[in-house]
Amino acid sequence: MSVLVNQTGFQGEMLPAQDADGRFRLVVVIKATCLVDLQGNVSLAPEQDAVTLADVFLGEPGRSSVVAASDAALYKAATDIGLVGHAHAMAGTAATRMPVTLTVGPVRKRLLVIGDRVWERGLGGLSISEAQPFTRMPLVYERAFGGSAEETEEERNPAGVGFHVDAPDSGSPLPNIEDPSHLISSWSDRPAPQGFGFVPGNWQPRKSFVGTYDEAWKEEQFPLPPHDFDHRYFQASHPDLRCSPYLQGDEAVELVGVSPHGPLRFSLPGKALALSVQFRIGEPQRRLAALDTLTFMPDDNKFHMVWRHPIQCPAKILDVETVTAFPIRLSTLQRLSHAPR
Structure with missing residues (x-):
């Protein structure tokens, strides 16, 4: 039996897989x-959250926002960045619209959060009503462009609002979350759905990478993944919130509009994750895990960092006897990477 010796102080799992x-x-x-406080001080939470093995949804699985993304993936080529929370007007003062910005190292995404609006029909046709004031708005895909109409759905966000095949009735709602550079002005607009959260696997573009599960797959390939499965399927963040090369773990973070107390500014802990892999035959091998998922939960003043490394087994799972995981400082990693060989 392969054993994970976890010396990190974090939660860990070792998951078997086949390609x-x-x-x-x-x-x-x-x-x-x-944990992060209002002064930007970061500390290790006394209770570490478990590795999440399946997506947790706000409502109906696959047709609602993901509130906790699965940590089970074979491989990610870039760091996924997500945020689960709310837009908060400053000091509880109501706003009709406000910017929300997420910045991590080189990655920055800015969205506009707008109060409830509807389409109004008048002599000049359809127009957009004034936005209603709000103090708190969920940052979920249910509040972004999408939805379904007349047996047709917006495949990038079937949970959303504002998608129409024909001109909507007066009183039909508009999205609350928009890209400030591509605001909706007509009922026929089809902007890319916007958000900071993770995308379910059966929504586009992830769905296009899952591969072909047809009769030939059943007869020739089952239970293995299809040959046209694309590892991009595992990238679950909004396409604008991916960092390649991977984040290292010491980047500056700025979250604006997600706390009633003002902007949150801090740096990620300067740590990397190393592995010592003992195969059944041979000496231990040193590996580095990639920081490939980062999730902010400002409502709870916390965030998750997930490192991953897929170990290829020579023949079978039991060829790996033990894997020891331990943290190292980035300064140590950088010295090693620049040392003479």
Whole structure:
């Protein structure tokens, strides 16, 4: 039996997997839960959240926002960045519209959150009503452009609002979350759905990467993934919130509009995750895990960092005897990477 020796102080799992060619992997997943205060001080949470093995949804699975994304993935080529929370007007003062910005290192996304509006029909046709004031707005895809109409749905966000095949009735709602550079002005507009959260696997664009599960797959490939499965399926963040190369773990963070107390500014802990892999035969091998998922939960003053490394097994899972996971400082990693060889 393969054993994970977790010396990180974080939660960890070792998940078996096979690729389309039948090769075995042991995927090491380490998840840290950190707290951040209003002064930007970061500390390790006394209770570490468990590794999440399946998406947790706001409502109906696959047709509602993801409130906790699955940590089970074989491989991610870039760091996914997500935020689960609310837009908060400053000091509880009501606003009709406000910007919300998420910045992590080189990645920055800015959205406009607008109070409830509807389409109004007048002599000049359809127009947009005045926005209603709000103090708190959920940052979920249910509040972004999308939805369904007349047996047709917006495949990038079937949970959303504002998608129409024909001109809507007076009183039909508009999205609350928009891209400030592509605001809706006509009922026929089809902007890209906007948000900071994670995208379910059966929504586009992730759905296009899952591969072909047809009769030929059943007869020739089951239970392995299809040969046209694309690892981009595992990238669950909004396409604008991915960082390549991976985040290292010491980047500056700024979250604006997600706390009633004002902007949150802090830096990620300067840590990396190393692995020592002992195969059944041979000396231990040193590996580095990639920081491939970062999730902010400002309502709870915390965030998650997830590191991952898929270990290829020579023949079968049991060829890996033990994997020891331990943290190292980024300064140490940088010295090692610049040391003479």
